[in-house]
Amino acid sequence: MIDFDEEIKKFRPLPEIDDVEDAVHNHDVSDMLDLLMAMMEDSNR
Amino acid sequence: MRCYRCGATLSGDDYCPSCGADVKTYRRIIGLSNSFYNEGLKRARIRDLSGAIESLNMALKCNKNNIDARNLLGLVHYEMGDIVNALAEWIISKSIRQKKNIANDYIVDVQNNPVKLQSIDQSIKKYNQALMYVQQDSVDLAIIQLRNIVKANPGLIPARELLALCYIKTEKWDLAKRTLEKCLLRDVNNTTILYYLKEVNSMIAEMADGGGDRRPLRQEEAISYVSGNEYIIQPVLDKERSGTSTVINIIIGLVVGAALMWFLILPARIQSAKEDVNNQLKQVSEQLTSKSADLDELEKELSDIKKSNSELNGELDSFNSDSGLMTGYNAIMEAASVYIDDSDNAKSAADILSTVSLNGEGSEQYSRLYEVMNIKVMDKAAQDLLQKGKELYEEGSYGSAIENLESAKRYKENAETLYYLAMSYIKSGNESDGRTMLNDVINDYPDSSFADDAKEYIRSSEEEEE
Numbered sequence: 001m002i003d004f005d006e007e008i009k010k011f012r013p014l015p016e017i018d019d020v021e022d023a024v025h026n027h028d029v030s031d032m033l034d035l036l037m038a039m040m041e042d043s044n045r
Numbered sequence: 046m047r048c049y050r051c052g053a054t055l056s057g058d059d060y061c062p063s064c065g066a067d068v069k070t071y072r073r074i075i076g077l078s079n080s081f082y083n084e085g086l087k088r089a090r091i092r093d094l095s096g097a098i099e100s101l102n103m104a105l106k107c108n109k110n111n112i113d114a115r116n117l118l119g120l121v122h123y124e125m126g127d128i129v130n131a132l133a134e135w136i137i138s139k140s141i142r143q144k145k146n147i148a149n150d151y152i153v154d155v156q157n158n159p160v161k162l163q164s165i166d167q168s169i170k171k172y173n174q175a176l177m178y179v180q181q182d183s184v185d186l187a188i189i190q191l192r193n194i195v196k197a198n199p200g201l202i203p204a205r206e207l208l209a210l211c212y213i214k215t216e217k218w219d220l221a222k223r224t225l226e227k228c229l230l231r232d233v234n235n236t237t238i239l240y241y242l243k244e245v246n247s248m249i250a251e252m253a254d255g256g257g258d259r260r261p262l263r264q265e266e267a268i269s270y271v272s273g274n275e276y277i278i279q280p281v282l283d284k285e286r287s288g289t290s291t292v293i294n295i296i297i298g299l300v301v302g303a304a305l306m307w308f309l310i311l312p313a314r315i316q317s318a319k320e321d322v323n324n325q326l327k328q329v330s331e332q333l334t335s336k337s338a339d340l341d342e343l344e345k346e347l348s349d350i351k352k353s354n355s356e357l358n359g360e361l362d363s364f365n366s367d368s369g370l371m372t373g374y375n376a377i378m379e380a381a382s383v384y385i386d387d388s389d390n391a392k393s394a395a396d397i398l399s400t401v402s403l404n405g406e407g408s409e410q411y412s413r414l415y416e417v418m419n420i421k422v423m424d425k426a427a428q429d430l431l432q433k434g435k436e437l438y439e440e441g442s443y444g445s446a447i448e449n450l451e452s453a454k455r456y457k458e459n460a461e462t463l464y465y466l467a468m469s470y471i472k473s474g475n476e477s478d479g480r481t482m483l484n485d486v487i488n489d490y491p492d493s494s495f496a497d498d499a500k501e502y503i504r505s506s507e508e509e510e511e
Contacts, residue, residue, distance in 0.1 A: 002244045004214045008180060010237075011207055013173040015129035017166040023133040031109035032074050033049060 046075060078107035082114040089121055093234040094202075097121045112138050116148050125232065126201035128155070128165050168198040176207065184211050195224075202232055209241055218252075221245045373401045377415050384422050394418070395426030395456050427457035431465070438465055443473035460490035464499060 015023055046055045049071050053063030061068055085100030098121055104114035119134030132155065135148040143149075155162060171194050178187035191208040194201060205228045212221035225242040228235060376397050384394040398418055430453035437446035450466040463486045471479030483499040490496050 002210075002213055002241065004210065007210055011176055011179075011203065011210075013176060014127060014169045014203060016169050016173075017129065017162065020129050020132045020136075023129050024136050027133055027137060029109045029137065031078075031105065032107050033071065034109070036070060036074065037049070 046072065074107050078104045078111050078114065081107060082111055082117070085114065085117060085121075088234075089117060091233060092231065094121050094125050094232040095235045095237075098125075110141055112142050112146060112148075115141075116146075116151070119148065119151065123151075124200065126165065126168070126198060126203065128162070128169075131155075165198060165201075168194045168201055168204070172201065172204045172207070175204070179207065179211060184214050187211055188215070199227075200231065202228060202235070206235075206237055206241075209238070209245075213241065213245060216248075218245050218249050222249065373415075374411055376401045377411060377418060380418055380422060381414065384418070388425070389429075391422050391425035391429055392452070394422045398422055399455070423456045427453045427459075427462070429453075430456065431462050434462075434469070435465055438469050438472075441472075443469045447473065460486050460493035460495040463490070464495035467499070468502075 047053065048055055048061040048064060048066055048068060050066040051061060051064040053061055055068055055072070056062055059067065059069040059072070081100050081104035085097045085104060088094075088100055089097040098118065101114050101118040101121065104111050105118065108114075115134050115138040119131040119138065122128070122134065123131035132152065135151050138148040139146055139152065171190055175187040175190040175194065178184070178190065188208065188211045191204050191211065194204045195208060198204070205224055209221050209224040209228065212218075212224060222242065222245045225238050225245065228238045229242070232238065380394040380397040380401075383390060383397060387393075398415075401415060430449045434446045434449035434453060437443075437449060446469040447466065450462055450469060453462045454466055463482055467479045467482030467486065469479075470476075470482065480503065483503060486493070486499045487496045
């Protein structure tokens, strides 16, 4: 049986058009390569 | 593929030909990113939008510079109605590669359609408001809001998901099922939707199972359940009605309807019809009265016209009669014409003129003409006839002389005419008329020589008688 209250918690407000700038700014653009580079720099030190 | 360190183009080896960096792991990560992208592309093609988002996110987690994956991710977000995340991905893609990037076209398309953009923004705002309603336990309000959103923007999948959840909360299983099925058409493998649909189907199956576990819906007039291959929706009733009661109800309905007609509708209709008839009668009566008045007036007018016509005819007859004015005019004109043609033939003109008697009628011109003609013609005619009479008297033709002298006397009487006429009578044997005329000469013309002659004749004839 569906638990309505639990399911509702999964719903988040959608960002509006005015929030595009914030969305771009807060976008996480790190990837595995960045992690790999960081790991390699740490190992070289 | 380029080296992550120096940017040189890599060959098939595990080392960069330029800087010698170890690119083996790098190449594997890039390959992994590309394979995630391929998977995301496959899923997007079969409209597994949720699955495509997962795969493309993984592709970008491996390689943030995977432009194709980022562009496709933006496209999938756009298709699901999440325009903000779509624009974010395209903007980031454009910042990574500014030229020869389809993200530029996507952004321009969105910017060039401000109406749709505004509509989507409004839908997003309403969705957020509906979510707030649900969180405040105003599910009915949220349902109304979400239905409007779905109608305006069918592509906003989170709105449909929330609407389905609200239907489930209010136990409107059939509506929930329909909403979820429509969601699946847009996002075939959405796990949330599939989960809800599974629950809804199970609830529907439970209700259809032997009819025992049927749950009446709140604020709902019908119960719906699946029975075999059929989806049945029926109203909530305590007991089934038999055919007999249905027929009885129909008959009662007919009787009540007929009674209503008879007592309520029919009298009003009859009254209305009567009023119409009365109005028409009144109009006809008014018209008839008016027509009668017109007829009387016309008859009076006709009578006047007839009277006037008869008067005019009488006048015309009098004009045209022998003693009428027209006859008189014609006689005057004829006399004038005869006299003008032959002024010596005054007698003919005088004969014609003697028939005229204007009696004070006629125009002034005709009266003057008549007087002039009278003077000229009558004088001339009398003179001619006197002369002729005297000649005949001298010849001894007393009868003819009397005739001419009588005409002369008629035209213009004078002493000479009267004397010779008297003498013609005496000489023709009519002594008494002759003597009477001689006395007229003596009495009427005492100063004329013919009076003396008359006296002399009378004296001499008296002496002869003695």
